[in-house]
Amino acid sequence: QRKASWQDGMPGDMCPILPGTNFTYKMQFKDQIxxxxxxxxxxxxxxxxxxxxxxxxxxxxxxxxxxxxxxxxxxxxxxxxxxxxxxxxxxxxxxxxxxxxxxxxxxxxxxxxxxxxxxxxxxxxxxxxxxxxxxxxxxxxxxxxxxxxxxxxxxxxxxxxxxxxxxxxxxxxxxxxxxxxxxxxxxxxxxxxxxxxxxxxxxxxxxxxxxxxxxxxxxxxxxxxxxxxxxxxxxxxFRWNLTASAARPNPQGSYHYGQINITRTIKLSPSRGKVDGKERYALNGVSHTDPETPLKLAEYFNATKGVFEYNLVTDTPPKEGTPIKVAPSVITAEHRTYIEIVFENPEKSIDTFHLDGYAFFAAG
Structure with a gap:
């Protein structure tokens, strides 16, 4: 969904489509090809x-x-x-x-x-x-x-x-x-x-x-x-074609990306460990679990207390060996700012990250 995470299909964004029911997605592809x-x-x-x-x-x-x-x-x-x-x-x-x-x-x-x-x-x-x-x-x-x-x-x-x-x-x-x-x-x-x-x-x-x-x-x-x-x-x-047009007539490289003012850096590192006898994966020491109430619904009604806490995930990974905390994980950010997100992988296998939302740009 353009400029919003609504209808992204994740439990925190919307309610699931129950068996025997249907849901019509309405999307605008104005800025995408x-x-x-x-x-x-x-x-x-x-x-x-x-x-x-x-x-x-x-x-x-x-x-x-x-x-x-x-x-x-x-x-x-x-x-x-x-x-x-x-x-x-x-x-x-x-x-x-x-x-x-x-x-x-x-x-x-x-x-x-x-x-x-x-x-x-x-x-x-x-x-x-x-x-x-x-x-x-x-x-x-x-x-x-x-x-x-x-x-x-x-x-x-x-x-x-x-x-x-x-x-x-x-x-x-x-x-x-x-x-x-x-x-x-x-x-x-x-x-x-x-x-x-x-x-x-x-x-x-x-x-x-x-x-x-x-x-x-x-x-x-x-x-x-x-x-x-x-x-x-x-x-x-792989390189971006800075002279080609994307979804609009202006070239993909017409924005001065080199002049972006990065105001915050978040470094995310996965880890795994046993919690109550069960293998769990975590980002910066927090293993996400979905609450019964969708996150956006709780926010809309200003009823986040008892549903989730903000910023349990810190901007830098905790010390090695820190116990994993199982909880809903929500990071706050300031609107219209540029944030650098750095992914580290200390595991022995490939980790894939799904950046769900709008305007993510891979930098390296």
Whole structure:
């Protein structure tokens, strides 16, 4: 929701949609373009395939920094589990992990179904846009196409500098767009996704078929990159296209971001530990729990007492070994100020943060 967290679908912002009922979302996409996806955020339904693609196109009068592609492919790729999503949720609620995924899916299809019939049909010499989202819940994925170059053009709703890559890491919840030109010998080629940063690599393929092809794809798949450094360095190569227009005619870089006056820095660091025999994760020593009354409802009626306290999370992480406090967590901020939020990760696995709301800009 533009300039508000209302309708973001989180328990603190709105009441859940009860079984057997419905709710109509009304949204304005005035200041947004690009590739996104939707999913339920309270339970683990996303692990059972409850998600879908949202593509927001620029208005006709807004110039786009690349020629219109011959076609626009949505690619929702993610891990999947043989366990029911209610079992996964119960495991988390009891302090257990969800374990390793059983495999991967592309657009809801498994290895056998994704490759037959072809998922992407192309013509020689034409350029295509692939909108890729990692809709999984556990693993970073590397995507690539046999023998084809990927030109990054958009990420999280912003046009990017158009760097070219042989493959791209897509982290959990992340969406991006790349262009790929069908400039190879006509035939079938594999679109490949494989897991990163976990033991035992899982891979899935889907077929991209040139028009008139009767040649199967090569059996040998291009290898995924290895190690953390490659992924970090690739991320560092992503740049905002400061001369391109976004949702409005003015260039994305027309605002003087270098002159922003940062008035506050919040450093967030995750930790984990046992609370009443249950494994809990925390940010700066506070493990969030949802109160019975939605946070915004309590604020609206000025009835926060007994529901939650403000600023239990401090601006800097506590000393190592500080006991974890389980409570609703709400941080206050001053309207129209710029706040720098620094994320640290002392854990041995990737942590993903969902910045839910309006006007977050990744700085590094």
């Amino acid at each position: 690009g590739t996104f996806f939707y999913y339920p955020s309270i339970g683990m339904q996303r692990a059972a395939g409850a998600y879908g693609l949202i593509s927001i196109h620029s208005r006709p009068l807004i110039p786009v920094p690349f020629d219109p592609p011959a076609d626009d492919f949505g690619v929702l790729v993610g891990d999947w589990y043989t366990k029911d999503h209610t079992v996964l949720a119960k495991n988390l609620d009891t302090g257990k992990g969800i374990g390793r995924p059983a495999g991967l899916l592309i657009n809801g299809k498994n290895e056998k179904d994704a490759s037959n019939p072809p998922m992407f049909n192309v013509e020689e010499g034409k350029t295509y846009r692939f909108r890729v989202c990692n809709v999984g819940i556990k693993t970073t994925l590397n995507v690539r196409i046999q023998g084809h170059v990927l030109k990054l053009v958009e990420m999280e709703g912003s046009h990017t500098v158009q760097n070219e890559y042989d493959s791209m890491d897509v982290h959990i919840g992340q969406c991006l767009s790349f262009l790929s030109t069908a400039n190879q010998k006509p035939g079938d080629y594999f679109f490949i996704a494989s897991t990163r940063f976990i033991k035992g690599v899982s891979t899935i393929t889907a077929v991209m078929r040139y028009k008139g092809s009767n040649t199967p794809p090569a059996a040998k798949l291009p290898d995924a990159p290895d190690g953390w450094a490659w992924s970090i360095n690739q991320w560092r190569s």
